Amino acid sequence: MKPRCLITGGAGFIGSHLAEELVKRGHKVTILDNLYKGEHSYHQELFQHIPFIKASILEKDVIEELVANHDVVFHLAAILGVKSTMDKSVELIETNIDGTRNILQAAKKYNRKVVFASTSEVYGKATPPFSEDGDRLYGSTDKLRWCYAVCKTLEETLCLGYGLQGLPVTIIRYFNIYGPRAKDGPYAGVIPRFISAALQGKPIQVYGDGTQTRCFTYVSDAVEATIKAMDEGVNSEIINIGSENEISIRDLAALIRTMTNSKSPIIYVPFEKVYPIGFEEIPNRRPDTVKLKQLLSFEPTVSFTEGLTQTIEWFKREL
Numbered sequence: 326m327k328p329r330c331l332i333t334g335g336a337g338f339i340g341s342h343l344a345e346e347l348v349k350r351g352h353k354v355t356i357l358d359n360l361y362k363g364e365h366s367y368h369q370e371l372f373q374h375i376p377f378i379k380a381s382i383l384e385k386d387v388i389e390e391l392v393a394n395h396d397v398v399f400h401l402a403a404i405l406g407v408k409s410t411m412d413k414s415v416e417l418i419e420t421n422i423d424g425t426r427n428i429l430q431a432a433k434k435y436n437r438k439v440v441f442a443s444t445s446e447v448y449g450k451a452t453p454p455f456s457e458d459g460d461r462l463y464g465s466t467d468k469l470r471w472c473y474a475v476c477k478t479l480e481e482t483l484c485l486g487y488g489l490q491g492l493p494v495t496i497i498r499y500f501n502i503y504g505p506r507a508k509d510g511p512y513a514g515v516i517p518r519f520i521s522a523a524l525q526g527k528p529i530q531v532y533g534d535g536t537q538t539r540c541f542t543y544v545s546d547a548v549e550a551t552i553k554a555m556d557e558g559v560n561s562e563i564i565n566i567g568s569e570n571e572i573s574i575r576d577l578a579a580l581i582r583t584m585t586n587s588k589s590p591i592i593y594v595p596f597e598k599v600y601p602i603g604f605e606e607i608p609n610r611r612p613d614t615v616k617l618k619q620l621l622s623f624e625p626t627v628s629f630t631e632g633l634t635q636t637i638e639w640f641k642r643e644l
């Protein structure tokens with residue numbers, strides 16, 4: 326029988342795609358999510374065919390019962406995003422750390438496999454390409470921007486500690502995932518912000534001078550690699566999940582403007598205006614994907630143009 330899967334944060338962007346794909350492959354799936362970011366129209370369809378428990382990862386009893394009744398936990402629930410890191414640091418630290426501890430304790434008790442969603446943020450300002458065993462580099466603690474990275478680092482370390490005690494656990498580090506369902510809003514990522522602005526004829530706001538670079542990964546590729554992290558039995562491993570195609574934010578703005586046939590101006594906004602305190606930019610971010618290829622036999626397959634086309638189409642329907 327296929328492993329029964331619990332997805333924390335399964336109502337969110339990546340989690341909802343993961344849930345649907347696992348169901349397609351014949352897994353019994355349960356979503357646990359407290360709808361922290363509010364409800365959306367896609368939730369109605371999602372919850373029609375996948376059992377949904379509205380609860381927080383901070384509710385230990387609920388977690389324990391659910392973990393006991395599943396074989397694998399994909400732990401994706403978290404408070405995330407650069408802006409949340411600075412606006413809601415206490416809530417973010419307490420939720421992410423305590424929530425992950427609850428999941429790991431329950432998984433240890435019932436000997437359940439955990440796939441933990443970490444992030445490329447853990448590398449901080451290190452020099453790319455970022456390899457899983459490379460050094461990390463953060464700014465000072467008064468730069469609140471780093472608190473999400475510090476939390477995920479501690480959560481990873483906790484995972485590895487439980488791994489030493491025999492827990493089957495795999496840590497995946499996502500690099501800038503994008504696609505349908507990643508919404509625009511005050512805490513949105515750069516691709517949803519740009520597409521939404523471009524389609525509405527509003528200025529496309531590039532923060533800083535736009536020379537910072539990122540590697541974007543389409544959500545279906547991220548989901549495929551996440552499922553492989555369960556299937557391949559690679560325990561106590563950390564694996565980057567991302568593409569190696571780097572693009573500057575300035576070029577991204579121009580590309581999205583062209584692809585949406587938009588007349589929106591591209592404007593440059595100083596970081597101090599967007600993030601009054603506690604910000605520091607990561608100039609370049611690119612994964613080393615050797616482990617992704619070797620341990621998960623995986624390489625992203627969706628081209629950036631195709632992924633952006635799908636995402637733009639979704640936004641057109643949304644708007």
Ligand SMILES: NC(=O)c1ccc[n+]([C@@H]2O[C@H](COP(=O)([O-])OP(=O)(O)OC[C@H]3O[C@@H](n4cnc5c(N)ncnc54)[C@H](O)[C@@H]3O)[C@@H](O)[C@H]2O)c1
Binds near residue numbers: 335380503
């Ligand atoms: N999207 C990316 O580019 C990216 C990059 C790196 C890492 N990640 C990690 O991947 C995971 C999923 O990210 P996403 O982009 O889908 O984010 P998301 O915000 O869309 O999903 C997170 C989900 O967690 C839920 N949640 C928040 N607090 C909760 C709580 N206390 N109890 C239960 N549920 C709670 C939210 O309601 C949301 O549905 C996160 O752990 C994130 O740190 C994402």
